[in-house]
Amino acid sequence: MTYVSGTAPPGATALMCENFAVTVPQPSQQRSGAQAVERALAVLHCVEATDDSVGVTELAQRTGLTVSTAHRLARTLTEAGLLRQDARSERYGLGPALVVLGRKAERRLGYQQALPLLEELAEETGESINLGIRAGNEVNVVLDVMSSQPLRFNQESGTRIPLHVSAMGKCLLACGDIDAEIEGLGDLDRATHRTITDRDQLRAELELVRERGWALNDEERNPGVRAVAAPVLRPGGGVVGAIAIQGPTIRITDERLPELAALLGRTTKLVAELLSAPRD
Structure with missing residues (x-):
């Protein structure tokens, strides 16, 4: 046989995606840049946690975001090259910019x-x-x-x-x-x-x-x-x-x-x- 293989601050809601925790403030709280970053990271890590690709509805369900918010963040990450979208299925996967970032980080670390x-x-x-x-x-x-x-x-x-x-x-x-x-x-x-x-x-x-x-x-x-x-x-x-x-x-x-x-x-x-x- 071969084997191959956060805690949220007070007043915040913790979203979980494949054991990756981010905190997302409730809508009643003041919107901030940190909130947008946390939500974008939630989307990115949910895509990373899948073996293939993920659709926007599933992405919204996994992060607890609305479909419109998940779609907007996924599009922004795609434009930055951190995600990619299949033209036919419209599902999202990890983008080519991550390869460059990963190689640079690996070399520098x-x-x-x-x-x-x-x-x-x-x-x-x-x-x-x-x-x-x-x-x-x-x-x-x-x-x-x-x-x-x-x-x-x-x-x-x-x-x-x-x-x-x-x-x-x-x-x-x-x-x-x-x-x-x-x-x-x-x-x-x-x-x-x-x-x-x-x-x-x-x-x-x-x-x-x-x-x-x-x-x-x-x-x-x-x-x-x-x-x-x-x-x-x-x-x-x-x-x-x-x-x-x-x-x-x-x-x-x-x-x-x-x-x-x-x-x-x-x-x-x-x-x-x-x-x-x-x-x-």
Whole structure:
């Protein structure tokens, strides 16, 4: 078997789209530029969350906006190249300008420079490797290296995972104020029977992650899959992201965890030094 893969301020209504939260003030509140930006982001992220394309009526339903507002924002984003519209179906997809922006961001942030280190880690462990960064209450996978094993688990770049069901997410949460982080997560949705949905249990888990320096996802998102992750820490303080080793439970056993954690510690240190180095 192969596996492939906000809280609103007072007086505001929180719109959710595929786990991406934005806040949209009620119509009675004073209209502002921030409101327009929040609504545009809601539209953009709803399109991003679909595998193909989305129609304006569906877009309005998912964001909680009126059809006319959703249509106006989608047209504006299309004119800017952030979305594209199919001439025949009139459905919206991601636009070409995002490719340019993504490549520039990737180059300037330096993530691609870490790929050889992730490939080396994949070769040493025989498992799939991810580098993820935080995006709201999710982990956004920015780099992935697929295992060469026929039985494997892989998460492609661009995949988004709720923080509480991810080993990388636990690392990112443990690097902050744990109580505040848990409070800001909202509902802890269950993905499998092993998902941590109790806040006290999650707090204890994050304290353990902080103490030992690495996190374990023990079939909490996908049955039969385990992941071990460690944070990529900035030399001057703070966290850049996290790196995970993931694979089937038959290979990522309890006996292997110390070895994998040690390999992660070495790799995350090298990646942190690489990403913090000055770039032209």
